[in-house]
Amino acid sequence: MRIVVTILAVAALASVPLWLRDPYLLNALITTGIFVIGAMSLNLLLGFTGQLSLGHIAFFGIGAYVSALTSLGFDVGLPGGFRVVHEPWPPIIGLVFAILAAGLCGYFVGLLSFRVRGAYFVIVTISFAEVVRLVALNWVELTQGPLALTNIPSIALPLPGFGELTLRTKMQNYYLVLVVALIAYLLIARLVRSHFGRAMRGLMENETLAVSVGIDVTRTLTLAAVISAAIAGAAGSLYAHYIRIIDPEVFAFINTVTMVIMVISGGKGSLAGPVVGGLIFGLLPVALRPVMAPEAQWIAYGGVLMAILFVLPRGIVPSLAQRLTKRRSSTAALALTETGIEERA
Amino acid sequence: MTRALGLVGTIALATALFGGTAGAQTIKIGVNEPLTGAFAASGTYVVNGAKIAADEINAKGGVLGKKIELVIEDNKSNPTEAAAVAEKLITSDKVPVLMGAWGSSLTLAVMPKLMEYETPMVVETSSSGKITTTGNPFIFRISPPSAVEAAAFKGIVDKLALKKVDFLVINNDWGRGTAEDFSKMMKDKGITIGLVETMDQGAQDMSAQLSKIKSSDSETVIVTTAVDQLTLIFKQAAALGLKKRIITTGGSQNPDQIIAQAGAAANGTMHLTTFLPWFPDKTPNPEATNYFITEWKKRGFEFAGCTESFRGYDGIRTAAAAIEKAGKAEPAAIKAALWDINIKGLNGDIVFRKSGPEGKESGQSQPNVYLIEINDGKVEMKTL
């Protein structure tokens, strides 16, 4: 059942560029898709370990910067008179470095998350993102600071025997984002259903019990943070090579808020949640643009967010799934009573 | 709830898909400006100026016998959105030319889209040098990059007898670029550069930076930022008893707003500006300036907005002139025509010169730069 829905959804998403000819909408889908990947990674942390990171954009931004700098090259002086000079490398290597660098940062934040929880963890992550933003803003020699990194090359896929394929068109980028999203989705799904996933959930539900049955808290939280950050870094890399310019504003708090909205409205702890929430809140601004004034669009955006939380407090996917199963089981119960068999469904 | 959302989505989709085909009776110009977010105030001013230009042109019969229609979109002060908006304007609304996108990072984000769809854009505000030096032949800029401003200031520095200057600049491309270009120019003139202090875009308290500057041994401070922070700096400098000559750059000063809000604290400050709405007769095009100012006041906008909005007015007139010259509303023809136009802007002749790598040069116009001084709550032109 679930696998059928998943395959249908993927097929539907894969067919989009074949019938949607409007480049503007395709562009909106690509940027939304990139943020959905970020939201999925956030969900791994928030939905399955219960740790709310409000600095998640830091990993995304670090991924974007590392990938851009790898493919653009840099020449930077370090304390003690050393210079690091780096020649431009292919963007695909940038993607790999982005994943590694973001994952490494995730490791440190993960260590921290063992010490501080709840509201404190929220603030630590906000602070972390702000510090990273300020470094990106002020380390002008490396990041060009507010002058922005420009002319970032598009991603090129090495095709053995055929040279390279540079992904320039919307359709190519759409499929690239879709494939990366799919890989991230499958990775998270596999992780959640593994022994490790059970450990994470056990930890979230009852930490004392989880510890007593031998779950290594630090290791579990750290690993979740590393994987989550690495996926966010991959999303950041896609962003850098698609938009082709990044400046420190990529670390803006509103970008984290966008991802959190995608996760919680869609349903945290549900694999499909961030995808559904992400598509709604990624495309909502596109839908609102032609029908109301710019300020009103933001008011409506905030209003829709509040409305979803009031009507479906657990998020769209879990709430709807629950309603669906309830209806099904109640019809089943009805059928059973009609045939005269007294049994509780 | 979900159904309502779906409905909104469908309507939007329909508008996006079919909206672009209607209205062949008008010639569209895309306007990509920040109307919400951090730069909302400035973006709105520029759009208001643009509307005055469009109404004026239409009242005189439009271009090529058709009325011009501004398609105005909000880029939310966000580079990702600025790129998306450019995409929408070009592909859905089918505009043959754009104006935008205020901030340099917003403009830089739009630039790959211009290459992709081969559509020209008139850049009205952005100051980053990168915009015209990275080889994007679809960029035509009417605002001065900081290097041009520094070059214009070069003739004035001797008369001001500067010896040592500190900088206090906004920490973005504009402020950093100004500090860099002005330092270079001043070093050539034998002027010593002291502190270079920065402030964050949204910062409200600059006392720490100003205290540091107060204790330095320079006699002049060059300040670059938008009007709100300038007002705060003048007030806070006065409160700290900072008695140095302050010169602001960048042309976004709105001296009237500074006088209204900073009061006596603004007295004695000097400003490098690109437009003189106080002295219409001294501008290169007095007739147009008078018309613009009268119209601006008639529409009930604050006079202080003039120094920002005139760029929107000039930007649209530039685009319209190019369409007229091209003889047809097509991107390639407009791009070619932009090289040939010569119109009297509110701050000098708008003529594009080549800038950037050979073969794919961007266009850069050279606007005038003026030095004004505030004395007893009034704007005076510095004649040097």
Place this chain on the structure above:
Amino acid sequence: MALSEFLQHLVNMLVLGGTYALLGIGLTLIFGIMNVVNFTHGVLYTFGAYIMFIVVQQLGLNFFLALPVAVLAGWLLGAAIELTLLRPLRGSDIDTTMLVMIGAWIAMQSGTLWIWGGVAKSVTTPFPEAPLVLGPVSVSWLRLFVLAAAALLIVVTYLLINKTSLGRAMRATFQDHDTASLMGVNVDMIYTSTFAIGSSLAAAAGALLGPVYVIFPQMGDLAAVKAFAIVILGGLGNITGAVIGGFILALAEELGAGYVSSGYRDAMGFLIIIAVLIFKPTGLFARAERVG
């Protein structure tokens, strides 16, 4: 020379710290007692500033009259937010309420932009423009007034929490709201009062600082970030901690900008937070252990 600069930084720290403290105490009350990460704090700050603008500039009324009006307006708006948005969600997890607060923040800030536009407003004050000069340092009269008013509000809040029956009930709710409820405390009423008081303090901070700075729709964002930093430094729900936290943050920023680099001025606060949370996760002056 260097000494006079240092003294000036200290004076700056004092006036800045007072306003930071005022920003922090409203948030720490709501955070500590209700366990709500209040993202509307910055908007209420902005709201207070605009009330000041309306009363003084548009209605032409007295500057000193505008302050209590702003406090009252903040109280009413806070109560309204609590009753319509938070009370129906009582019992939901912290993420849901936080996200609802984010929604309210986005909607209200855009509403401000819609009503008043993005152009910054300023308020004329009855204070002389010439500063008070004391030897090598100088400070504006307006900021001294703000410091005094902030101190007064902080003392009033302190007395309210520690000397009144409402305050006793609030403290009981802070310790353990189930027990407080069993002992006859109307927890719903306490929550509404807490949120309203916290909001009125935010509005008061905005009304006091609006005339010092300029008033525009996004002015609350940076203020809110600083308020969070202060609350973390001081420990949740700890008023004294928030006051000290405000001064520590101001000192770090002043010295950071003065002697390290002005580009990293705002980083100082965040670095302190990270350091505090690593080495003393419950804040510098925590008196109650409560996490999450």
